[in-house]
Ligand SMILES: *[C@@H]1O[C@H](CO)[C@@H](O)[C@H](O)[C@H]1NC(C)=O
C-alpha cells in the first residue's frame with residue numbers, strides 16, 4: 183500500500199498510519215504499560231503539530247513542513263541503530279545535549295520558559311529581544327554562526343529554525359508557533375520543544391498556567407464589556423496606505439479583551455492617503471473609534487511618537503478623534519532591542535499571550551494602575567524599554583517563570 187525503500191521505514195509508516203487512526207489514546211496506554219513511566223504532552227489547542235508516544239521513542243508530526251520527527255530516547259537500543267534523514271522523516275536522539283537556533287524572528291522565549299538556555303550553544307544573530315539570550319551572545323556562551331557556512335551547524339544535536347523554506351540539513355528541526363492563528367495555539371508550541379528535552383511535565387505546567395490565566399483575564403474583560411464594547415482600530419501604515427488589520431490573531435486579541443474590531447463595521451480595509459476621497463473616509467472612520475493600535479513597521483521605534491501617527495494619517499483637523507482626547511493610541515513596540523531593531527512582541531509575546539491580553543484590557547478599560555508589558559501609549563508619550571544583556575536577572579540556565587497576572 184505504501185511504497186517504501188526499506189523495511190524499517192515501512193514499519194514507521196505503518197506505525198504513523200495506525201497512530202492517525204487510533205489517536206493518542208492507544209499510545210498513551212502503551213506508554214503507561216511500559217516499565218519507565220513517562221510524562222506525556224497532549225496537544226489541546228494547536229492545530230499544526232501532533233505528538234505520539236512509543237515506549238522508547240516519540241513522533242512529532244509537523245503540519246507546516248509536513249515532516250515526521252522521530253525522537254529516540256538515548257538509552258534505548260534503537261538509538262544506536264536507527265537514523266532517518268529523508269524528506270518525510272528525520273530522527274533525533276533525545277534528550278538533546280545541545281542545540282542552536284536561527285535567531286531571525288525566532289521566539290527564543292519558549293526555551294527560556296523550559297529552562298533550556300543552558301544548552302543553547304549556537305545562534306545565527308544577536309537580533310533577539312531576550313536579555314538572557316543577549317547575555318549568552320555577548321558572553322560567548324552561544325557561538326555566533328555564519329549562516330553562509332552551513333557546516334557550522336553540524337556540531338549541534340539540533341538546529342531549530344522558524345523559516346521552513348530554508349534548505350534543511352539532517353539536524354534541522356522546524357519550530358513554527360506563529361503558523362497558528364490564535365494566541366493560545368501559539369503558546370502551546372512549548373510542548374513541541376518540551377518533547378525534545380523530556381520536559382513534558384514542565385511544558386504542560388507552563389502551558390496550563392498560561393492558558394488558565396489567559397481564560398480568566400478574558401472572562402474579566404468580557405464582564406467589563408457587558409455594557410459597551412469599545413471600538414478598536416488596529417491599523418498599519420505602509421507606503422501611503424493605511425490598512426485595518428484582518429489578521430485573525432490580532433482580531434481575536436481585541437475580542438478577548440472585550441473590544442469590537444472596527445473592520446466589522448466598515449466595507450473597505452485599505453485607504454490611500456494620497457487619494458482625497460480615501461482620506462476623507464479614513465478621517466470619518468477614525469472619528470468613530472475609541473482605541474487605535476498603530477502597528478506600523480518602522481526602523482526607529484524609539485522615534486515613533488504621536489506626531490508620527492498624526493502626520494501619517496495626514497488630516498489637519500484631529501479634533502473629532504476621541505482616541506486622542508481620551509489618550510488611547512498604542513503601539514506594541516514597548517520592549518525593544520534597539521541595536522537590531524527587534525521587538526519582544528515577536529518573541530516573549532508569542533509564548534506568554536496572557537501578558538498581551540492584560541495589556542489590551544488595560545488599553546480598552548484603563549485602570550491607570552497596571553503597567554503594560556508590550557504596549558506603550560503614544561498619547562501619553564510613553565517611551566520604549568531598551569532591552570540590554572545586563573537586564574538578565576537570573577542564571578541563564580534556570581527557567582523563566584511565566585508571569586501570572588492577578589485575576590479573579
Ligand atoms: C512526571 O515528571 C515529574 C517531574 O519531573 C515527576 O515528579 C513525576 O513523578 C512524573 N510523573 C510520572 C508519571 O512519571
Ligand SMILES: *[C@@H]1O[C@H](CO)[C@@H](O)[C@H](O)[C@H]1NC(C)=O
Nearest residue numbers: 306326327328329330331332
Ligand atoms: C560569512 O561567511 C561568508 C562566506 O564564507 C563570508 O563571505 C561572510 O563575510 C561571512 N560573514 C560574517 C559576518 O562573518
Ligand SMILES: *[C@@H]1O[C@H](CO)[C@@H](O)[C@H](O)[C@H]1NC(C)=O
Nearest residue numbers: 278279280281303337338339
Ligand atoms: C553537542 O552534543 C553532541 C552530542 O552529545 C556533541 O557531540 C557535540 O560536541 C556538542 N556540541 C557542542 C557545541 O557542545
Ligand SMILES: *[C@@H]1O[C@H](CO)[C@@H](O)[C@H](O)[C@H]1NC(C)=O
Nearest residue numbers: 421422423454455456457458
Ligand atoms: C495612491 O494614490 C496615488 C494618487 O492617486 C496614486 O498615484 C498611487 O498609485 C496610489 N497608491 C496605490 C498603492 O494604489
Ligand SMILES: *[C@@H]1O[C@H](CO)[C@@H](O)[C@H](O)[C@H]1NC(C)=O
Nearest residue numbers: 472504505507508546547548
Ligand atoms: C473616554 O473614555 C471613557 C471611558 O473610558 C468614556 O466614558 C468616554 O466617553 C470617552 N470619551 C470620549 C471623548 O470618547
Ligand SMILES: *[C@@H]1O[C@H](CO)[C@@H](O)[C@H](O)[C@H]1NC(C)=O
Nearest residue numbers: 481482483484520521522523
Ligand atoms: C538605536 O537604533 C537606531 C536606529 O537603528 C540607531 O540610529 C541608534 O544609533 C541606535 N541606538 C543605540 C544606542 O544603539
Ligand SMILES: *[C@@H]1O[C@H](CO)[C@@H](O)[C@H](O)[C@H]1NC(C)=O
Nearest residue numbers: 547548549550551552553588
Ligand atoms: C486598580 O484600580 C482598580 C479601579 O481603579 C481597583 O479596583 C483595583 O483594586 C486597583 N488594583 C490595584 C492592584 O491597585
Ligand SMILES: *[C@@H]1O[C@H](CO)[C@@H](O)[C@H](O)[C@H]1NC(C)=O
Nearest residue numbers: 484520521565566567568569
Ligand atoms: C532607548 O534608546 C534610545 C536610543 O537608542 C534612546 O534615545 C532612548 O532614550 C532610550 N530609552 C530609554 C527609556 O532608555
